[in-house]
């Protein structure tokens with residue numbers, strides 16, 4: 358079975374359905390090791406963000422790949438994201454250019470508005486968080502300009518809810534190509550996924566493994582779903598790991614995913630999900646694991662005043 362590739366993106370772009378999440382990686386040696394291992398294992402889709410503060414490190418690795426002839430630019434898919442401090446019509450271009458400079462690229466494949474909320478920008482080393490005025494429609498126009506200027510092939514959204522996406526689509530000249538949101542087998546966001554699919558928007562799951570072991574979510578309402586007996590039993594039946602079942606489940610729902618691993622064995626596991634199919638009975642058992650909103654992990658409570666903002670929750 359060939360690896361799944363989403364081909365319905367603009368400009369003939371092809372996005373491999375499994376990408377490498379680089380969210381928590383900030384150590385230079387580790388990034389180089391993980392990216393090189395991932396590349397050798399067949400990863401061609403890499404997910405970063407201005408917020409992760411690792412674009413420049415990733416850029417150095419990419420530069421080595423291109424200059425050694427290991428891969429051509431057009432054969433890899435790079436996503437990065439406009440940070441909250443760039444969610445203002447006057448700063449989209451500034452942050453787009455910063456990301457390209459960091460990554461040492463002329464263009465990225467996909468540029469996402471990371472969050473539907475904007476913060477004032479006080480400079481890169483100032484961590485103050487004050488919600489700024491922003492207008493999604495004006496921001497989207499600026500995102501469209503980035504496509505016209507050749508800085509990104511496609512544009513999309515992350516962490517936006519259906520109401521926010523509908524509003525953008527109503528006035529967009531270029532529709533969002535993708536939506537990256539938290540999605541795992543116990544948090545399935547079926548309405549949102551259905552809406553995106555109906556509108557030709559490719560959904561990309563972050564936390565596709567439920568981010569087990571993450572220090573940020575030590576206090577959880579439920580134990581990480583990867584440890585569920587139902588998933589373990591299904592995994593045993595297919596001779597696969599629990600992580601592979603979770604990723605395969607998403608693929609069969611036509612959802613892409615960007616799992617992160619620093620471990621070579623797990624990197625391999627996470628991309629080896631194209632040689633089996635979960636049958637409909639087991640898919641139904643996995644459907645039943647959905648706990649809805651109670652299983653959402655990313656609530657962005659660290660942004661002061663977010664809970665009173667009219668765009669929240671998202």
Ligand SMILES: NC(=O)c1ccc[n+]([C@@H]2O[C@H](COP(=O)([O-])OP(=O)(O)OC[C@H]3O[C@@H](n4cnc5c(N)ncnc54)[C@H](OP(=O)(O)O)[C@@H]3O)[C@@H](O)[C@H]2O)c1
Pocket residue numbers: 377378379380381404405471515516537538562563564565566567568569570571598600601615616617618619620623624626627655
């Ligand atoms: N758009 C957004 O707002 C947003 C927010 C958060 C994250 N993201 C993106 O999503 C990516 C993934 O998020 P995440 O890393 O927090 O969640 P995740 O991919 O669901 O989980 C990663 C965790 O699972 C472990 N793991 C990886 N493969 C495994 C396997 N086969 N078996 C068992 N454990 C495994 C990893 O540990 P090891 O490294 O030790 O294997 C790591 O602790 C990020 O890197 C980032 O690119 C986007």
